[in-house]
Amino acid sequence: MRKSTKIIGWTGAAMAGAMLLFALVGPFLIPYDAYQQTGASFQAPNAEHWLGTNDMGQDILAELAVGARTSLFIGIATAVIATFIGGIIGVLSGYFGGWFETLMLRLIDVVLTLPFLPLMLVIAVYIGPGAFTQIFVITLVMWAGKARQIRAQTLYIKKAGPVLAAKSMGAGHTYLFRKHILPGVFPLFIPQFVAAVNAAILLESSLSFLGMSDPLMKSWGSILYYANNRSAFLTEAWVWWIIPPGVCIVLVVLAFSFIGYYLEEKVNPRLSAYVPSPKRTKQPIALQQDLLDSEVVLSIDKMTVEYPRKGVFMPVVSGVSLQVHKGEVLGIVGESGSGKTTVASAIIQQLKSPARLSVEGIYFEGKDLQKFSDEEIRTVRGNQIGYIAQAAMNALNPVISIEKQLAEAVLVHHKLPVAELNKRIDEALLQVGLDLKWRHAFPHELSGGMRQRVIIAMALINRPQFVIADEPTTGLDVMVQVEILELLQRLQKELNLSMIFISHDLPAVLKITDRLAIMKYGYIVDGGQSAELAELSTHPYTRRLIDAMPLLTQVKRKAVLTK
Amino acid sequence: MKPNFTAFGKKMLQYGLVLFVAITINFLLPRLAPGDPLLYFFDEGTIKELTTVQKQLALESMGLGGSLFEQYLVYLKEIVSFEFGVSIKYGLPAMEVIWERLPWTLVLIGPAMLLSAVSGVAVGAYSAWNRGKSRDVSLLTVMLTFQAVPGFWIGMLFIAVFAVQFGWFPTYGAVSIVQDGTITGWLKDVALHLVLPIATLSIATVGSNYLLTRSSMLESLGQDYVVMAEAKGVTKNRLIFNHGLRNALLPVYTHFMMNLGTLIGGSVVVETVFSYPGIGRLLYESVVARDFPMMQAVFLLITIGVIAANILADLTYPLIDPRAKSTRYGKGGS
Numbered sequence: 089m090r091k092s093t094k095i096i097g098w099t100g101a102a103m104a105g106a107m108l109l110f111a112l113v114g115p116f117l118i119p120y121d122a123y124q125q126t127g128a129s130f131q132a133p134n135a136e137h138w139l140g141t142n143d144m145g146q147d148i149l150a151e152l153a154v155g156a157r158t159s160l161f162i163g164i165a166t167a168v169i170a171t172f173i174g175g176i177i178g179v180l181s182g183y184f185g186g187w188f189e190t191l192m193l194r195l196i197d198v199v200l201t202l203p204f205l206p207l208m209l210v211i212a213v214y215i216g217p218g219a220f221t222q223i224f225v226i227t228l229v230m231w232a233g234k235a236r237q238i239r240a241q242t243l244y245i246k247k248a249g250p251v252l253a254a255k256s257m258g259a260g261h262t263y264l265f266r267k268h269i270l271p272g273v274f275p276l277f278i279p280q281f282v283a284a285v286n287a288a289i290l291l292e293s294s295l296s297f298l299g300m301s302d303p304l305m306k307s308w309g310s311i312l313y314y315a316n317n318r319s320a321f322l323t324e325a326w327v328w329w330i331i332p333p334g335v336c337i338v339l340v341v342l343a344f345s346f347i348g349y350y351l352e353e354k355v356n357p358r359l360s361a362y363v364p365s366p367k368r369t370k371q372p373i374a375l376q377q378d379l380l381d382s383e384v385v386l387s388i389d390k391m392t393v394e395y396p397r398k399g400v401f402m403p404v405v406s407g408v409s410l411q412v413h414k415g416e417v418l419g420i421v422g423e424s425g426s427g428k429t430t431v432a433s434a435i436i437q438q439l440k441s442p443a444r445l446s447v448e449g450i451y452f453e454g455k456d457l458q459k460f461s462d463e464e465i466r467t468v469r470g471n472q473i474g475y476i477a478q479a480a481m482n483a484l485n486p487v488i489s490i491e492k493q494l495a496e497a498v499l500v501h502h503k504l505p506v507a508e509l510n511k512r513i514d515e516a517l518l519q520v521g522l523d524l525k526w527r528h529a530f531p532h533e534l535s536g537g538m539r540q541r542v543i544i545a546m547a548l549i550n551r552p553q554f555v556i557a558d559e560p561t562t563g564l565d566v567m568v569q570v571e572i573l574e575l576l577q578r579l580q581k582e583l584n585l586s587m588i589f590i591s592h593d594l595p596a597v598l599k600i601t602d603r604l605a606i607m608k609y610g611y612i613v614d615g616g617q618s619a620e621l622a623e624l625s626t627h628p629y630t631r632r633l634i635d636a637m638p639l640l641t642q643v644k645r646k647a648v649l650t651k
Numbered sequence: 652m653k654p655n656f657t658a659f660g661k662k663m664l665q666y667g668l669v670l671f672v673a674i675t676i677n678f679l680l681p682r683l684a685p686g687d688p689l690l691y692f693f694d695e696g697t698i699k700e701l702t703t704v705q706k707q708l709a710l711e712s713m714g715l716g717g718s719l720f721e722q723y724l725v726y727l728k729e730i731v732s733f734e735f736g737v738s739i740k741y742g743l744p745a746m747e748v749i750w751e752r753l754p755w756t757l758v759l760i761g762p763a764m765l766l767s768a769v770s771g772v773a774v775g776a777y778s779a780w781n782r783g784k785s786r787d788v789s790l791l792t793v794m795l796t797f798q799a800v801p802g803f804w805i806g807m808l809f810i811a812v813f814a815v816q817f818g819w820f821p822t823y824g825a826v827s828i829v830q831d832g833t834i835t836g837w838l839k840d841v842a843l844h845l846v847l848p849i850a851t852l853s854i855a856t857v858g859s860n861y862l863l864t865r866s867s868m869l870e871s872l873g874q875d876y877v878v879m880a881e882a883k884g885v886t887k888n889r890l891i892f893n894h895g896l897r898n899a900l901l902p903v904y905t906h907f908m909m910n911l912g913t914l915i916g917g918s919v920v921v922e923t924v925f926s927y928p929g930i931g932r933l934l935y936e937s938v939v940a941r942d943f944p945m946m947q948a949v950f951l952l953i954t955i956g957v958i959a960a961n962i963l964a965d966l967t968y969p970l971i972d973p974r975a976k977s978t979r980y981g982k983g984g985s
Binding site: 201299321462 | 780935938
């Protein structure tokens, strides 16, 4: 968990604790009865009345302390009841399903759709103002949201492996509830409860402000109700009469939202991969002529990438050096977690923080990509270096049509007239074997193989000479994998592309690559010409990979290896 | 393009159910609540003067004669023909009073809704893009605080500071009593009266728009299509707007439309603070005056408004999410 989350959680707990203490001991310590006139009206804060007095000469600090009791009591009582009712209905409907669930879901939807504040007002006015009424009407609208979320959680646990296993061994309902459902659902009750306290206190204050509180029970909302009805803001008294009760409400609600945030992160951490990248500055770039002369398109010199783990930076890529020559396909093979995709991201300078990259140089066409500014590297990406992502992941934007995504890839680099742009898009689609009718389609209307073709079209649409293909066949059906592989092979030959082909699928890599680098635990452990490596490598890891290839006979294996 | 009729039909049934429940609540409350039901339609003085026969007649004319079921049928018939009874306080048909008040609520809610949504989304997206930096953390704190502040209290502070202390804005109402008679003068007057209520309602509702946009944006920025778009070489602005925000907006839009009910609820307290003559204030006034026919009519109308907003959300959602439309080409082969 992030440190800031912990700080937020503890701040919330401290604030809530302080308010609770104020509510418990405040009325005993403050020497005034909040319901009696204990001073002159409209006294400004002074030594006797720390927060002054209201129009009736009642001490405002005493009012706040008594109000804290009412507000916290109604808030917590409502939260307990609403979470309890919502919890029971949620667990039962999630566990048993059937007509009960259908009925409850309909009811929940109805309650959640009805405008809650007017509903509460309308019901409260018939029952008559008072603390009980407030608890009743707030519970009436609040249980539904709780029930819905707890039902979802129950459903999730019910379908989990351990429960199914216990069931298949004949476990009864009581056993399942005691051992699996309740222990699984209970942790969710707590953040639900905290959120409920929060909302209930706000609702209580609104209802009190609208005159629905017990006239004989002061709450923060009712103090403000009287202040408003007696036009406190027309006098100087607003400063000590209106501000303090509002601050109390804000502090308590904020305290519970902080605690809620902490618990939410603890039970159900938000997993977002996004972290902003630091800005890159422009640096002088020297051209490495010797690399160009030797027809080296890309050269990586001693690349190390580290990620922090428990405060210590651990390498995921260690001292990797690579070279790709013009028209050559270099394969990088390794298991997941071996660091091969990290190498690809590092080349196009797309490593996300907190990754730390240290490298002597990443030379592309003789220039060190590391030294490029944000704008300079942008003009390289997709224009000079094509990137083919894995389509099985959602690499295409789901809400933008294929045609627009292809057009965007061109327009961010070149200004083209519409007719020429259209021609370019058509060509790109035809090149990867897609019918032009798919131009206007959205990604969800395409199959996995077609999406992979679109991604290849997108990577090649600006006719880059160098392409990185990162697991382009992973997640596709076997037959489709073969098609995509053949497509890539054909395009590579036709366009004389230089390419890095990353995969964990050794047969695929052997088929398409000229040279191989085998990665394990962030190191390149073996390398050489693909065919040679397959036949002759004596490295134990390489041998294991190659011998594991599922081929029918020794003869066939030989046929594949020697192409 | 063929809309999905079964899903749409189910939704409509659901909204029908909501309306039915609202009507039934209105019907049952005065009949189940303790005390003389006539008390809900006349004031006490009037009731004392009535003879038993008159009371009986009054009950029948109020639809309170006969069995509960017969009463219900009569009640439904009235609702269908938009007869909500006569307001006790105003002595006018409830609908007439509502039509007079409704425009004020709309000019208040409309701009507040827009302001709250636009600023919530913009700040939320900015915050997400700068995740973890100090500006993100401070914006998050400010917005959490906004969310913790009761709307009526912001309104009271605004009146005390900007209307009374500084005298920049009027303290209450929608128009001044004294007018210079010109249209532009009137418009300016109305606008001045709107500033504080709109600001209050916007602040009270911006927090949830912000929080949802921020978390939704964080999720979309972590998606593969954003990585892919960056690898395509798109500019920073396109990355934020076309790829990150464009996708993050989907849940925000739904939340925004579905939460119109909350906003109308918020307008009850805000209109009350500013004595603004909209239907929120009307609801409060009829609650205070125990003007039950009026109150029921407003409640029903607000419910209908919420349902309309929900239907609008359902109908317009496919415009922003192509996946909500049915496939036009059939699922493709490989």
